[in-house]
Amino acid sequence: MLHNIYQRLFAPFFRFFAKVSNYIFYKILFIDKLKLWHEQHSYPVMFNLFSVLRFTWFVLLMVFVGFFAFTGTDQSQDMLVDLNEDIKAMFSTHAEVRDLPYLLFLILALSAWSFVCWFNARIMLKTFHIDQISVSAKPPWYTTGLIRHLPRWLGAAPFFIISIGAFQFDKRDYDTSPLAFSFLILGVAAYLLYKFRAPIMDWVADRESVRKVLGKWADKLRADPNRFSLEESELNRKGLLVFRASILLSACLLVIFLIPDFGSSVAVILHPGTLIVLALAGWMSFGTIILRESLRSKIPVFLILFVYTAVISQCNDNHAIRLAGKMRVEDDRLAIRQAFKIWLVDIIKQKKFAATDSIPVVIVGAQGGGIRAMNWTASVLQKFSETPELRDFRSHVFAMSGASGGSVGEAIFAAYSYDGAPYSKPIVNMLTGDYLSPVTAGLLYPDMVQKALPFKIESFDRSRRLEDSWANRYSELFSRSTLDSNFLSLWNAKQQLPVPHLLLNSVLAESGQKSIVSDLKIDETYFPDAIDVIAATGYDMPLKTAALTSARFPYITPGGLIHFKNQCEGGHLIDGGYLENTGLVSGMSVIACINDFIKDESDTLLITDFDTLVIPQHIKEHVAPILMFLQNSDFNYGIAKPTRIGHEASIPLKGFISSWDREGVALDQQMRRLSGKLERKVTYVKFELDRKTAVSLPLGWFLSDRAAEIIAAQVNAIGQKSELNYRDYVRLRKSFHAHD
Numbered sequence: 001m002l003h004n005i006y007q008r009l010f011a012p013f014f015r016f017f018a019k020v021s022n023y024i025f026y027k028i029l030f031i032d033k034l035k036l037w038h039e040q041h042s043y044p045v046m047f048n049l050f051s052v053l054r055f056t057w058f059v060l061l062m063v064f065v066g067f068f069a070f071t072g073t074d075q076s077q078d079m080l081v082d083l084n085e086d087i088k089a090m091f092s093t094h095a096e097v098r099d100l101p102y103l104l105f106l107i108l109a110l111s112a113w114s115f116v117c118w119f120n121a122r123i124m125l126k127t128f129h130i131d132q133i134s135v136s137a138k139p140p141w142y143t144t145g146l147i148r149h150l151p152r153w154l155g156a157a158p159f160f161i162i163s164i165g166a167f168q169f170d171k172r173d174y175d176t177s178p179l180a181f182s183f184l185i186l187g188v189a190a191y192l193l194y195k196f197r198a199p200i201m202d203w204v205a206d207r208e209s210v211r212k213v214l215g216k217w218a219d220k221l222r223a224d225p226n227r228f229s230l231e232e233s234e235l236n237r238k239g240l241l242v243f244r245a246s247i248l249l250s251a252c253l254l255v256i257f258l259i260p261d262f263g264s265s266v267a268v269i270l271h272p273g274t275l276i277v278l279a280l281a282g283w284m285s286f287g288t289i290i291l292r293e294s295l296r297s298k299i300p301v302f303l304i305l306f307v308y309t310a311v312i313s314q315c316n317d318n319h320a321i322r323l324a325g326k327m328r329v330e331d332d333r334l335a336i337r338q339a340f341k342i343w344l345v346d347i348i349k350q351k352k353f354a355a356t357d358s359i360p361v362v363i364v365g366a367q368g369g370g371i372r373a374m375n376w377t378a379s380v381l382q383k384f385s386e387t388p389e390l391r392d393f394r395s396h397v398f399a400m401s402g403a404s405g406g407s408v409g410e411a412i413f414a415a416y417s418y419d420g421a422p423y424s425k426p427i428v429n430m431l432t433g434d435y436l437s438p439v440t441a442g443l444l445y446p447d448m449v450q451k452a453l454p455f456k457i458e459s460f461d462r463s464r465r466l467e468d469s470w471a472n473r474y475s476e477l478f479s480r481s482t483l484d485s486n487f488l489s490l491w492n493a494k495q496q497l498p499v500p501h502l503l504l505n506s507v508l509a510e511s512g513q514k515s516i517v518s519d520l521k522i523d524e525t526y527f528p529d530a531i532d533v534i535a536a537t538g539y540d541m542p543l544k545t546a547a548l549t550s551a552r553f554p555y556i557t558p559g560g561l562i563h564f565k566n567q568c569e570g571g572h573l574i575d576g577g578y579l580e581n582t583g584l585v586s587g588m589s590v591i592a593c594i595n596d597f598i599k600d601e602s603d604t605l606l607i608t609d610f611d612t613l614v615i616p617q618h619i620k621e622h623v624a625p626i627l628m629f630l631q632n633s634d635f636n637y638g639i640a641k642p643t644r645i646g647h648e649a650s651i652p653l654k655g656f657i658s659s660w661d662r663e664g665v666a667l668d669q670q671m672r673r674l675s676g677k678l679e680r681k682v683t684y685v686k687f688e689l690d691r692k693t694a695v696s697l698p699l700g701w702f703l704s705d706r707a708a709e710i711i712a713a714q715v716n717a718i719g720q721k722s723e724l725n726y727r728d729y730v731r732l733r734k735s736f737h738a739h740d
Contacts, residue, residue: 112277117157258446260468272436325539336593337593362396367631372699377405394498397500400413401587403582462558467547501519514527526593556701
């Protein structure tokens with residue numbers, strides 16, 4: 001009965017609806033015509049293009065990676081500035097030409113990468129006979145044109161990438177035309193060379209001078225029109241020879257960079273740009289061989305390699321933080337209040353203060369920002385230490401808190417103070433070294449090999465190459481190995497000058513907690529939800545390693561694996577800028593502890609077993625806390641423009657970097673407003689690096705000579721009336737009771 005009801009009532013309705021829908025979709029909306037047009041026109045185009053690109057996708061991927069490496073960041077822009085200065089030096093009769101080998105190495109590496117791009121794309125398209133793959137009977141013109149011209153354009157791409165990166169400086173007041181046009185010409189020359197390769201080779205083979213030297217071998221220079229047979233015999237003899245030569249070169253570089261000290265020295269000679277280009281050329285040949293065999297055997301080799309590396313990553317994490325020795329240290333560090341009392345007694349003993357004098361106590365907060373932050377932080381601190389108006393500034397710095405590159409700058413200044421501050425050798429020489437090359441070489445070679453090994457080799461860890469490069473540079477300049485020494489030894493020994501206490505801020509990735517490496521005990525009262533790394537592990541670590549715990553920028557330096565005392569807990573320490581990139585929050589925690597000490601009238605200080613010293617309250621009242629913020633990011637309040645090209649891929653990374661670079665804006669304003677409204681007034685001063693310059697001041701570990709000169713000029717200008725930081729400098733000077 002239900003069936004009869006359906007047939008009588010609903011079936012006619014559904015049949016009518018189907019007819020109407022069919023009429024609408026196929027007659028009114030022309031779906032049938034669109035389908036026919038797609039089958040006859042768009043599908044063959046997509047099929048033919050896919051047939052070409054599926055054989056060259058790995059070459060295109062490596063070219064895209066190279067494009068991003070040389071155009072996508074401030075660090076790449078600064079490398080191009082350094083290269084541009086070298087080209088200008090070539091045409092100058094008086095300029096110091098000391099980096100021309102870098103220019104030569106880069107051009108040779110780009111030439112090799114150019115040849116590999118052209119050769120790999122051409123081999124893949126020719127030996128698989130892509131021109132015979134088509135939906136239609138005859139391959140269309142665009143397929144044959146793409147097969148003919150794509151390898152040539154890919155061969156010219158490396159030079160065009162450098163030229164495009166140089167043209168990005170058009171928005172800045174800096175002339176990069178020598179670099180831009182030089183590499184544009186090289187790119188055009190490379191394209192023409194690949195296009196007219198056969199006539200050129202025939203012309204060379206016909207030269208009498210060539211035939212005299214090579215004899216019958218001169219005919220080998222001619223292009224063989226039958227070199228690509230169906231059996232790929234020519235590829236097996238000569239084509240594979242090129243592949244093997246490329247792999248052999250990469251293997252030689254790998255062996256060199258596996259040796260830490262020697263490899264780092266070679267990396268500095270080559271510079272980061274050359275290392276990236278050589279690695280891309282090696283990867284391209286290796287990846288093309290895998291792709292070729294994968295296509296021939298129908299086995300998804302890339303997928304198998306991906307799954308393999310994902311599985312063995314469970315047991316090959318070689319990024320463990322380097323600890324000092326195998327024995328746990330006895331945690332005899334001082335609490336912040338106790339350390340401040342000792343510091344205050346030393347200040348009182350060293351100086352005679354009048355009844356109206358204040359006792360400045362400086363707490364430094366250094367913002368992160370790679371080598372830019374390291375340079376600005378250490379240079380400003382040295383500048384103030386040498387300024388007579390600030391009345392022995394160095395002795396009045398009680399503690400320094402930092403994140404990322406700011407922490408590294410503070411650690412270097414602490415080592416500098418421990419060694420007696422040898423000002424005859426300016427600290428700026430330490431701050432302008434090339435620290436990017438060793439870590440880049442470690443990333444592109446040893447650490448890539450580590451990904452394929454089912455066991456860990458700690459010497460392959462690229463982060464160790466970075467911290468070793470700091471220590472080696474310091475030892476080379478000052479003949480001291482202070483950065484190699486244990487972190488706590490700077491405060492356990494009798495040093496010539498007082499060393500400011502350090503609070504190096506990082507983040508435990510697995511929990512998101514702030515993690516602090518410090519020579520002071522981290523009190524939960526003033527540092528809630530923070531991990532005291534030395535207390536949690538029970539181990540000391542080298543000073544260079546302690547600095548790097550705060551400066552592990554994403555992907556460049558990996559998270560540092562650390563285990564706590566019970567060995568069942570731990571995680572990876574990452575860049576302190578993930579959580580708070582200014583160092584101000586930890587600095588305010590120190591000031592809060594100092595203020596509580598000042599208010600405590602019953603506080604005493606144990607000097608010896610038989611002598612207890614009470615610091616009079618009227619002396620405590622003269623303590624004048626100063627919070628100094630060393631800022632190097634660009635607090636630009638202008639209206640941003642939306643990203644249009646590659647927004648899906650670039651927005652996440654750009655958003656992280658922009659927020660990481662800018663998160664101190666609100667905190668800076670809050671500190672300035674609140675510092676004078678606290679129960680005990682805190683003098684807040686900020687010294688800002690002006691980023692609105694002709695060239696980029698990079699977030700990385702390489703600094704061009706021009707960028708270093710800009711930073712040095714701003715440091716030297718502090719205190720001048722027309723200078724950006726003059727008002728804060730006057731406030732700082734008045735806090736020290738210096739005369740105008």
